[in-house]
Amino acid sequence: MNVGVLFSGGKDSMLALLRAREEHKIACLITLVSLNKESFMFHTPNIDVTTLQAEALKLPLVRVVTKGEKEHELKDLKAALEQAKRKYKLQGIVTGAVRSTYQATRIQQICHELNLWCFSPLWLLDQIELLNEVLKRKMKVIISGVFAEPLDKSYLGKQIDKALIAKLAKAAATHKINPAGEGGEIETTVLDMQLFKKPIVVKKSSTVYENFAGTFTIHGAGAK
Amino acid sequence: MKLVISTCADPLSESEFVAPIVKLVGECVVRKCNKVKPEDIAQADSIIITGTALADFVYLKQKWDWLKTFKKPVLGICAGMQVLALAHGGKLVNQERIGVHPVTVIEPNPFCEGDFSAYFLHTKGVEGLDVLATSDNKPVMVKVKGKEQYGCLFHPEVLNEEIIKRFVA
Numbered sequence: 001m002n003v004g005v006l007f008s009g010g011k012d013s014m015l016a017l018l019r020a021r022e023e024h025k026i027a028c029l030i031t032l033v034s035l036n037k038e039s040f041m042f043h044t045p046n047i048d049v050t051t052l053q054a055e056a057l058k059l060p061l062v063r064v065v066t067k068g069e070k071e072h073e074l075k076d077l078k079a080a081l082e083q084a085k086r087k088y089k090l091q092g093i094v095t096g097a098v099r100s101t102y103q104a105t106r107i108q109q110i111c112h113e114l115n116l117w118c119f120s121p122l123w124l125l126d127q128i129e130l131l132n133e134v135l136k137r138k139m140k141v142i143i144s145g146v147f148a149e150p151l152d153k154s155y156l157g158k159q160i161d162k163a164l165i166a167k168l169a170k171a172a173a174t175h176k177i178n179p180a181g182e183g184g185e186i187e188t189t190v191l192d193m194q195l196f197k198k199p200i201v202v203k204k205s206s207t208v209y210e211n212f213a214g215t216f217t218i219h220g221a222g223a224k
Numbered sequence: 225m226k227l228v229i230s231t232c233a234d235p236l237s238e239s240e241f242v243a244p245i246v247k248l249v250g251e252c253v254v255r256k257c258n259k260v261k262p263e264d265i266a267q268a269d270s271i272i273i274t275g276t277a278l279a280d281f282v283y284l285k286q287k288w289d290w291l292k293t294f295k296k297p298v299l300g301i302c303a304g305m306q307v308l309a310l311a312h313g314g315k316l317v318n319q320e321r322i323g324v325h326p327v328t329v330i331e332p333n334p335f336c337e338g339d340f341s342a343y344f345l346h347t348k349g350v351e352g353l354d355v356l357a358t359s360d361n362k363p364v365m366v367k368v369k370g371k372e373q374y375g376c377l378f379h380p381e382v383l384n385e386e387i388i389k390r391f392v393a
Contacts, residue, residue, distance in 0.1 A: 023236040105323035117279040119236045124244040
């Protein structure tokens with residue numbers, strides 16, 4: 001079937017895409033750009049990188065801007081999925097949801113209303129297993145946001161590798177955080193993976209950090 | 225041997241609805257519902273029938289008559305509870321529930337007690353089996369009279385893992 005991937009540009013939506021393409025045709029990516037930094041549904045620090053990622057994947061991107069107000073963003077999501085369904089003849093939507101019943105409930109409800117299958121191939125996956133799948137799939141993923149103690153400035157912009165996974169696992173054990181960031185503890189950005197025609201190179205970036213909350217924002221990037 | 229029967233028509237749904245169950249059950253044999261053989265049933269000491277995607281109803285076309293004569297424990301989750309009802313003379317009713325909702329236990333049972341929250345994902349409820357727990361006055365946990373066959377309309381693997389752990393213990 002033709003499926004669209006709800007796509008934030010982070011590790012979870014990219015892993016979901018990789019799993020989904022083993023069974024279905026990925027017809028498009030769908031990105032909601034939230035103007036609300038507190039959005040529970042869509043906010044990610046480097047959402048604009050999805051444009052470069054879509055180019056690297058040679059996939060069309062349905063990009064919809066939402067103010068991110070609690071009820072309106074769901075209407076905007078529904079409109080985006082409806083638009084993508086019509087344009088790319090979608091029969092299903094793929095999400096990178098892992099644990100959040102808040103997100104899963106809303107996406108399932110909207111897919112049901114639009115008569116679309118909903119697939120969350122990472123659902124309930126162990127967080128460390130998920131991080132290891134990033135390495136197994138040879139993805140280049142950086143940490144683009146930290147939002148929980150003890151995650152400090154040193155994590156920002158760092159690539160996920162074995163050492164970083166061990167560090168996150170240790171932080172999870174001592175501070176009861178989700179090591180893969182399912183609770184919003186970290187945000188990630190994928191710079192390269194097996195399907196990219198060319199990797200994304202960060203040309204200009206900035207870091208903002210204070211009291212266990214910070215972002216690594218990409219201001220300039222391009223294909224190598 | 226513990227047998228897990230997948231009701232998923234689409235292989236991509238299995239990582240969502242079958243893999244989390246297998247992780248909780250441990251060592252087990254997994255079969256798709258359209259590939260289950262009589263010898264699989266005969267060798268099973270217990271069976272879990274999984275749920276599937278909201279848009280999936282293919283499992284309703286499979287044969288579930290073996291449930292009538294199977295004497296060992298069965299736990300049907302969501303779609304699995306629906307087929308339990310159909311096999312034992314119950315019926316399906318239109319009933320949509322998506323998300324986290326409160327559950328009230330009304331009959332003592334081996335798996336849970338008191339009130340708790342559970343994650344639901346279905347558009348069909350069931351009628352006609354003994355009710356163990358309700359949500360919004362609708363049956364969400366049931367038992368087949370005279371058998372160790374139980375149904376959960378919600379997905380215990382999401383917020384109520386102990387139900388599955390107690391079933392397989």
